[in-house]
Amino acid sequence: MKAYLGLALAGAVTLGGAVTAMSVQAADKAGTPQVAAQHAKGKEVYDYWCATCHGEEARLAGTLALQTKYKGKTPAALALRTDLQPALVEYYVRNGVAWMAPFRKTEVSDADLAAISGYLTAPLEQRGLSAEALALAKGAKK
């Protein structure tokens, strides 16, 4: 399973703009810093499982829901947030909320979940964000 998933994801990153994970597209377009090596796995899993709803595009389901909920008090895209704790990330992944159903261990393993939590709580500069996204996240932080 892992071997295949890894292969598929590598393909997605190579092709950049052709895939739907918007954070991948955004990163490619802006020629941004690479994600820190220790968070590469976390970003990979995040892009695969989370970014399709929680990516930077405003119209995505999770991003739109968090924008509606927080009204800009915190960035709506998860990868731009600096206030997340691993326990919170893990709670929502395994328990779901509103329309987001929980994710099973056959989808997101405990190791993958720890990697996602690590990625979402890493310093912003280590997340491989576009310059634009980084500025947005830092602006929101002030």
Added chain:
Amino acid sequence: MAAGPAGISAAVFADGLAEMRSAVGDQWVFTSDEDLHTYRDFYSVLWDEPEERLASAAVAPANVEEVQAIMRVANERGIPVYPISTGRNLGYGGAAPVYSGSLVIDLKRMNRILDVSESNASCLVEPGVSYFDMYRHLKETGSKLWIDVPDPGWGSMVGNALDSGGGYTTAPYRGHFEAQCGIEAVMANGELFRTGMGALPGAETWQQYKMGIGPSLDGLFRQSSLGVVTKMGFWLFPEPEAHLSGSIDVWRFEDLEPLVALMNELEYGNIFNGMPSISSPVLSSGMMFQEIPEPDVLHKMVQDTGKAAWRASMSFYGPEKVIRAQWEYVKERFAQFPGARPNEGQFIKLPLSPEDMEKVSKARFGIPSMEIFAVGSNGAGSFNPSDGHIWFSAIIPRTGKGYIEANRVMRRECARLNIPLFMFSPAVTCWTRSFVLFAAVPVYKDGESNKKLRASVNEIIRICADNGWGEYRCPPAFQDQVMDAYSYNNHMLRRVNESIKDALDPNGIISAGRYGVWPKHLRQGRGK
């Protein structure tokens, strides 16, 4: 830990789980409350009630041999099992079993793409392969083939087809079960079965010719309780040169009947191959289509607003010069309607440029996404999101009369029964030859409102049946009632299904109750 299956002693169940652990590995058998929580139907209309359908355990095999081992263990002990591919058909049941206490066989780990043939335009996949996986694989390998995707892209190609899911590209691919070619399934006793040419050793035509010899048995596995599907072939769509969409507005109430007839002729005659729609600009707002009024009222609304009574939309996939000519021909044919106003939509050269990617409806280009879920993000304006939704999806006649009658009956009855709706479609054409009427109903994790909702939906199912309309798919809580509606000759459909069930799964272990077919020992009480 959830209760074990009814009628199975704790010792036998524990022994079965131990055997399964040795077949798949300890970490792939789940029994804790915490793990089983992730197998609940998150949009269940029975949430937290004693009747909620819950798994007793879950097991996740990695290959066909492990599935066979699990089935042998379950069959020997009479342990009820409920296979899921990815369990992401939210709104139609998710990962939870129909019969509480069943052991879920989670096939997500079986996610290999076994073959993609460019020249045959086909693929062979395992049930854990999602639309995202296949899309990425095709891009990565430089394939010129498209998949047809349902709204959410995270689902299983196999599971969605087996549930009769549909998509948005051209007619041969939109009905996902119709686009399958070749099924492999593990039967109740652990034996392996292949349909069509897969039954002939050495045949290279498994994904080329569906039928093989004798009765066609693919249908045994659609919405069924007869086997665990471990491989499935699909026909894929060679990427066309271009795409063109167009629509034509017409203005009179009485135009609807000939409009539907013309659209049918043009679609069935292959003048357009993309998914058509017939909507009403004057009666639609956002995702809601209001009740169709009497002709004089409709005409006044048209006059007051300047909006058309009906809009026929069609799309074309193919070489530019062909599809432009087809669009010209469509416009000529619509000239029979007084004041017919054509609107040329998007013309797009393929493959999609990154700029075009931003402005198209992805599903119409076979691109998976999760964008559809945004309809639930802001609670339709004020932030009071529901906890999910269920779909009501009835097959109705593809005529102007069918379109109007189903709309009126459904709108009136939903209003009378206080069924909240956040989406009510005009008649949709996922499948050629019939309409489907879709209504989406928000669901809350609240027993009182769910109780009322269940009673109301059962009433709607009955009313639809009285009109000759049946659902093509539904959440587990309503599967018995929907099957009940298909009652010709004293429920002969269900009785034949039960005979097949008894023959192929004599211990009644697979997916008890799925789509109203119960094994002998549970038939009397329908699982209760």
